Amino acid sequence: AQSVTQPDIHITVSEGASLELRCNYSYGATPYLFWYVQSPGQGLQLLLKYFSGDTLVQGIKGFEAEFKRSQSSFNLRKPSVHWSDAAEYFCAVGVMEYGNKLVFGAGTILRVKS
Amino acid sequence: DAGVTQSPTHLIKTRGQQVTLRCSPKSGHDTVSWYQQALGQGPQFIFQYYEEEERQRGNFPDRFSGHQFPNYSSELNVNALLLGDSALYLCASSLPRGEQYFGPGTRLTVT
Numbered sequence: 362a363q364s365v366t367q368p369d370i371h372i373t374v375s376e377g378a379s380l381e382l383r384c385n386y387s388y389g390a391t392p393y394l395f396w397y398v399q400s401p402g403q404g405l406q407l408l409l410k411y412f413s414g415d416t417l418v419q420g421i422k423g424f425e426a427e428f429k430r431s432q433s434s435f436n437l438r439k440p441s442v443h444w445s446d447a448a449e450y451f452c453a454v455g456v457m458e459y460g461n462k463l464v465f466g467a468g469t470i471l472r473v474k475s
Numbered sequence: 476d477a478g479v480t481q482s483p484t485h486l487i488k489t490r491g492q493q494v495t496l497r498c499s500p501k502s503g504h505d506t507v508s509w510y511q512q513a514l515g516q517g518p519q520f521i522f523q524y525y526e527e528e529e530r531q532r533g534n535f536p537d538r539f540s541g542h543q544f545p546n547y548s549s550e551l552n553v554n555a556l557l558l559g560d561s562a563l564y565l566c567a568s569s570l571p572r573g574e575q576y577f578g579p580g581t582r583l584t585v586t
């Protein structure tokens with residue numbers, strides 16, 4: 362069965378510091394991978410996606426993620442965090458067997474300290 | 476261009492009642508998926524509709540049912556509500572194999 366693991370429940374970083382959020386997936390086929398961000402009480406906003414090709418993908422708000430097949434990972438990075446990045450981040454794998462359902466990780470809550 | 480819209484925003488129901496949640500997809504999208512997000516958890520896939528038919532279903536009981544209309548909008552119905560059904564219900568729209576765009580959600584509280 363497909364699964365996504367986000368090992369860190371909470372992460373706190375200082376404003377201006379770099380950020381890396383970890384994501385590991387389990388999926389038998391070539392994965393479609395996504396990162397979403399959710400502000401409190403809101404829906405999910407798509408940050409970036411990986412379907413194929415270049416393993417380093419760029420997204421919105423200065424985020425990027427790198428797909429590493431050998432490690433089954435898709436970690437999210439940002440070189441300099443802003444206070445407005447405080448939110449919950451979800452990694453997801455797209456199961457494209459018949460349709461395109463998403464399997465999500467449990468999320469990582471990012472706190473930014475000034 | 477309007478994104479995905481959902482109604483109502485909030486809803487309070489009593490155990491045993493039935494509820495209907497509504498979703499309008501992003502313009503140009505024909506596939507609608509529903510997810511349940513319990514407090515402190517990631518979203519869980521309920522089902523997906525395409526061409527007015529349920530195409531995929533997650534591990535949810537038959538109390539959860541849905542419908543898609545010819546204009547691609549969708550409804551999620553939950554019968555015989557339980558306290559454990561309290562959650563944020565998210566609707567997402569997409570093309571059949573494209574990335575999903577989410578609405579703001581409906582917060583359901585069952586008392």
